Amino acid sequence: MEDTIKKIKKTDEIADYLIIGNSAAGLSAVSAIRTIDKTGSILVLTNEQYKNYSKPLITYLLAGKIGLDNIYFKDDKFYEENNILLKSEINVKKINFKDKMVISDKGISFKYNKLLLANGGSPIIPKIRIVEADDFIENFKNKNINIKVKEEIITQEMLDSTNYKNISGIFTFTCLQDALQIQKYIIENKIKEAVILGGGLIGLKSAEALLEIGIKVNIIELSDRLLSATFDKYASSIIENEMKNNQSNIYTNNTINKILVKNNKLVGIELKNKEKINTKLLIIAVGVVPDLRILKESEMENEQIKYGRGIFTDEYMQTNIKDVYAAGDVVESFDFITGNKANIAIWPLAVRQGEIAGINMAGGNKIYSGGYFMNSIEILDIPSISIGLTNPADNNDGSIEIIKDFKPERKFYKKIVILEGKIIGLILVGNIDRAGIYGGLIKNEIDVKSMFQA
Ligand SMILES: Cc1cc2nc3c(=O)[nH]c(=O)nc-3n(C[C@H](O)[C@H](O)[C@H](O)COP(=O)(O)OP(=O)(O)OC[C@H]3O[C@@H](n4cnc5c(N)ncnc54)[C@H](O)[C@@H]3O)c2cc1C
Numbered sequence: 001m002e003d004t005i006k007k008i009k010k011t012d013e014i015a016d017y018l019i020i021g022n023s024a025a026g027l028s029a030v031s032a033i034r035t036i037d038k039t040g041s042i043l044v045l046t047n048e049q050y051k052n053y054s055k056p057l058i059t060y061l062l063a064g065k066i067g068l069d070n071i072y073f074k075d076d077k078f079y080e081e082n083n084i085l086l087k088s089e090i091n092v093k094k095i096n097f098k099d100k101m102v103i104s105d106k107g108i109s110f111k112y113n114k115l116l117l118a119n120g121g122s123p124i125i126p127k128i129r130i131v132e133a134d135d136f137i138e139n140f141k142n143k144n145i146n147i148k149v150k151e152e153i154i155t156q157e158m159l160d161s162t163n164y165k166n167i168s169g170i171f172t173f174t175c176l177q178d179a180l181q182i183q184k185y186i187i188e189n190k191i192k193e194a195v196i197l198g199g200g201l202i203g204l205k206s207a208e209a210l211l212e213i214g215i216k217v218n219i220i221e222l223s224d225r226l227l228s229a230t231f232d233k234y235a236s237s238i239i240e241n242e243m244k245n246n247q248s249n250i251y252t253n254n255t256i257n258k259i260l261v262k263n264n265k266l267v268g269i270e271l272k273n274k275e276k277i278n279t280k281l282l283i284i285a286v287g288v289v290p291d292l293r294i295l296k297e298s299e300m301e302n303e304q305i306k307y308g309r310g311i312f313t314d315e316y317m318q319t320n321i322k323d324v325y326a327a328g329d330v331v332e333s334f335d336f337i338t339g340n341k342a343n344i345a346i347w348p349l350a351v352r353q354g355e356i357a358g359i360n361m362a363g364g365n366k367i368y369s370g371g372y373f374m375n376s377i378e379i380l381d382i383p384s385i386s387i388g389l390t391n392p393a394d395n396n397d398g399s400i401e402i403i404k405d406f407k408p409e410r411k412f413y414k415k416i417v418i419l420e421g422k423i424i425g426l427i428l429v430g431n432i433d434r435a436g437i438y439g440g441l442i443k444n445e446i447d448v449k450s451m452f453q454a
Pocket residue numbers: 020021022023024025026045046047048054055056057058059090091092093118119120121173174175202205291294327328329330345346347348350374375376
């Protein structure tokens with residue numbers, strides 16, 4: 001049946017399936033489409049230059065544990081066997097939903113019958129004042145008012161999502177290019193110490209890598225503890241103590257007030273509490289948001305896709321516009337545990353949503369029943385995992401039962417959150433051997449009352 005396969009060869013042909021994003025959600029959709037439609041043409045667009053890669057592995061790449069050869073999760077054969085036309089380094093700017101056309105920033109247009117938005121998230125860049133270091137240092141030495149005024153005039157520039165790239169030494173950590181650029185910069189500048197803004201998952205993933213290659217880290221975190229979205233104070237304290245014992249500094253309840261540069265090179269930062277840290281490497285890791293730039297750009301001339309924090313879809317992963325689907329980090333979907341809509345940006349959910357979208361795009365019928373947050377991280381040889389609702393709001397009517405086992409001397413912590421006999425949240429630190437079993441209990445909503453009775 002080889003001759004009946006429609007392979008899109010030229011970009012002015014109409015693709016039966018056009019997918020924006022060549023990662024977890026996009027490629028999972030491709031595989032799912034091919035389980036139903038063996039012949040329809042598939043065009044995948046990505047603004048990256050790499051054939052594909054596993055994002056969670058960029059930590060291990062930066063840590064030197066794996067090389068580029070090990071980071072790809074689909075080989076060239078995947079594209080050949082599935083008859084996919086992959087167009088790299090195409091940055092989609094907007095979509096004309098009426099004419100079913102995707103338009104790149106260079107004005108190239110691509111037509112489609114069915115479209116999947118699987119374009120993931122983008123890093124948040126907080127507005128921080130950029131200060132020329134000379135003025136800053138002078139200000140330190142001379143506390144007179146004139147210098148302060150001078151500094152205010154000179155330092156009107158604020159960091160934003162584009163200008164940080166012009167300052168040598170400031171990076172985000174959300175894609176392969178980030179990891180490769182940081183790696184190169186560390187070698188070229190013989191970096192021994194770094195500042196990480198943000199003590200959440202991405203901040204700690206970058207800390208994990210830097211510590212592995214012997215770089216001292218200073219983590220600046222706005223809340224009162226590391227990993228505050230998923231850990232409680234007990235879990236955080238184990239990680240924090242271990243990091244402090246390994247020459248790392250953690251500045252909680254703090255943030256960066258000023259970025260100090262000289263000749264467009266980072267030389268240090270000043271914290272909210274006025275403390276100054278000399279550093280040539282700053283990783284900004286304050287969060288990732290669904291990347292809605294394409295939609296916002298398309299709004300002027302189009303029917304509008306509905307979104308909140310992320311794109312809204314129905315249980316078939318279809319948006320409010322016919323033939324337009326969305327999956328992965330760009331969507332806001334059903335949180336199985338809280339019952340609310342949420343943007344749960346994790347790899348397995350991107351794969352599952354991509355699969356559901358692909359099946360339905362190809363005429364199948366499959367429903368997404370929701371997912372929940374789950375992530376693991378290993379810092380200084382302490383493994384940890386958090387699943388679901390780990391910090392329920394203060395116990396209301398007593399319906400939530402929490403079981404804790406905290407043994408800081410053994411760097412061990414276990415917290416199980418139970419609602420109506422079912423586990424809805426879990427934190428394991430130090431020993432995650434039973435994470436799979438607990439995960440199964442959560443997923444299958446097993447009644448665990450009898451297991452935890454005294
Ligand atoms: C450092 C790090 C560590 C992580 N660790 C884990 C982990 O341990 N476990 C876990 O479950 N999850 C982890 N994640 C999250 C996980 O990587 C994501 O949930 C997953 O990659 C989402 O897949 P996706 O396909 O939705 O989007 P993405 O993987 O973000 O892919 C989106 C693709 O779309 C492309 N794109 C975006 N905009 C455009 C455009 N305008 N035009 C063309 N192409 C575009 C992008 O370049 C990219 O190729 C981690 C993420 C990071 C950053």
